[in-house]
């Protein structure tokens with residue numbers, strides 16, 4: 001039985017890193033006879049250039065019919081100044097998330113022992129760090145209506161967005177997070193701003209309600225400002241963090257950076273059946289695009305996550321993760337994670353090394 | 359000519375730290391013949407306990423007639439479960455900010471050389487850190503309407519808040535930030551989420567517009583997720599950061615924690631005439647309240663900021679700041695900033711030491 005995997009290279013370093021992940025997928029495909037069929041489509045700026053739209057109909061259709069999706073990254077200064085807000089690369093990404101109802105975003109922040117020195121934090125603060133941020137991805141202020149820019153009395157312009165969640169949306173992401181905590185160290189911290197925002201008062205209430213279904217998981221609550229602080233002060237206090245779309249965007253980037261090697265971190269965005277889109281936590285890095293400097297490992301590890309969560313191929317996923325660990329042990333490093341005594345390699349050399357290690 | 363200074367001790371450690379700041383203010387008052395008249399009023403949980411309201415009318419009237427206000431901190435678990443959202447300590451604080459139009463919140467994050475080791479970040483990443491976060495404090499999603507929890511079809515509850523700014527609100531905080539940057543290293547970074555939120559597209563537009571008035575200041579823009587990351591990766595790249603109420607809440611706490619000594623950081627909230635409320639960046643820390651463990655230095659330094667910005671007493675402000683530096687040089691430390699070889703002192707011993715050093 002074959003499985004369709006759709007690759008969305010996107011913009012900036014996207015094409016380079018996805019092409020390395022493709023090599024790796026082709027290699028495990030042959031080795032483990034996975035029957036994967038790989039195809040590609042445009043998304044983001046690349047799609048705007050090709051078709052005038054960030055999420056062309058063909059791409060959306062391909063996403064819907066695929067068994068899993070691997071994305072590089074979208075966005076870049078070239079498209080940032082487009083006055084039509086609907087024609088921006090990010091709208092393509094947000095469109096897939098929303099159309100496919102990929103509400104459950106899993107963003108692990110793990111410190112690789114081989115890269116412990118890469119963190120800007122002191123070793124004792126981050127060594128062994130392994131936290132998971134569960135971010136709601138299809139609701140909240142990202143998608144809330146009404147939104148826009150309007151004129152008030154006297155012609156004064158006013159911009160507005162709506163931060164909104166209903167109890168069902170909160171409950172379903174809550175369950176994803178409680179399940180994840182149950183499979184890990186059984187500690188869940190829900191992050192909100194319930195001392196100021198009503199929408200997060202409801203959020204906190206529903207999380208409390210879910211607690212009864214997961215008596216084995218310890219639930220705590222933290223205000224988002226404090227959470228940003230605690231991530232810097234003592235990140236190892238966390239196991240799983242669950243939060244809304246906007247706070248999750250901010251906190252997951254801060255958490256990723258604690259490891260010092262955001263070029264290593266994969267992520268998954270899942271629907272209610274476990275179908276998903278997988279992508280590196282980092283962005284499209286237009287400043288280094290096309291120079292062979294990008295680290296493909298986050299994308300390769302995203303492919304491993306995809307095999308595990310959406311394609312039920314845990315063995316192939318393990319093999320990729322072990323191969324990545326092996327190339328790190330061999331001392332191979334892209335520029336972003338380079339340190340004294342290690343060997344600097346290019347994007348494609350890194351991809352080749354992972355394939356060789358498989 | 360006498361000046362009225364209103365002290366608002368608030369909750370948790372608030373009363374302890376404000377009483378040390380009072381000692382220091384009384385001392386400079388005598389020494390420099392400042393003619394300060396100090397009075398006190400209830401705010402937050404203390405006010406709820408005394409009057410049933412977090413911001414009693416007498417307190418608001420006293421705030422309005424004062425020349426400057428010094429606040430400890432508000433909030434605590436005792437009042438967190440009040441089902442009536444209007445009767446929470448935080449509403450008292452938000453009420454003063456809003457009623458007095460204290461829209462300009464200045465939050466410096468400075469690493470004291472004597473406390474360099476206290477940071478969880480590596481010394482080379484934070485040594486010499488001196489950034490200023492300018493947060494808009496009376497608008498955005500904190501105050502936007504409509505807001506609340508409503509029932510949708512089928513009885514499903516939905517929480518909602520509104521993130522809104524008009525161009526005048528953006529312009530006035532933008533000017534505060536450009537002026538601050540001009541007086542410092544002339545670099546201003548405006549933080550938004552203009553790739554997703556329309557309200558921040560307007561924010562970015564107005565900041566760009568203001569650039570023409572401040573040709574000597576270099577303006578850049580950064581998405582909030584990236585800003586959270588960059589604060590961890592390389593905080594010294596920033597001089598002044600300007601952002602809205604919610605993002606400023608999160609980023610200023612993260613920035614403060616970079617120093618490892620949030621017990622040292624003052625803040626100012628100013629109206630358009632420079633009248634202001636001054637408070638430590640840290641919260642009410644109910645867990646250590648009443649134990650003499652709280653660090654009063656952030657409040658004492660807030661009093662110095664107050665003398666400088668709202669009372670035009672730069673000399674007295676300098677004297678306080680020098681006295682604080684002196685007690686640090688003497689090796690005196692409250693528990694939060696204690697390290698090997700230093701002498702642990704209580705809240706009041708620290709206050710006394712500052713007075714003695716004056």
Ligand SMILES: CC(C)[C@H](C(=O)O)[C@@H](O)C(=O)O
Pocket residue numbers: 074075090093094249553554583
């Ligand atoms: C590109 C952008 C729209 C996106 C987001 O804000 O969700 C990105 O920052 C992310 O975190 O995946």
Ligand SMILES: CC(C)[C@H](C(=O)O)[C@@H](O)C(=O)O
Pocket residue numbers: 195196225433448451452607
């Ligand atoms: C207490 C709370 C309402 C307040 C805020 O969110 O503004 C605090 O966190 C702050 O930053 O001053």
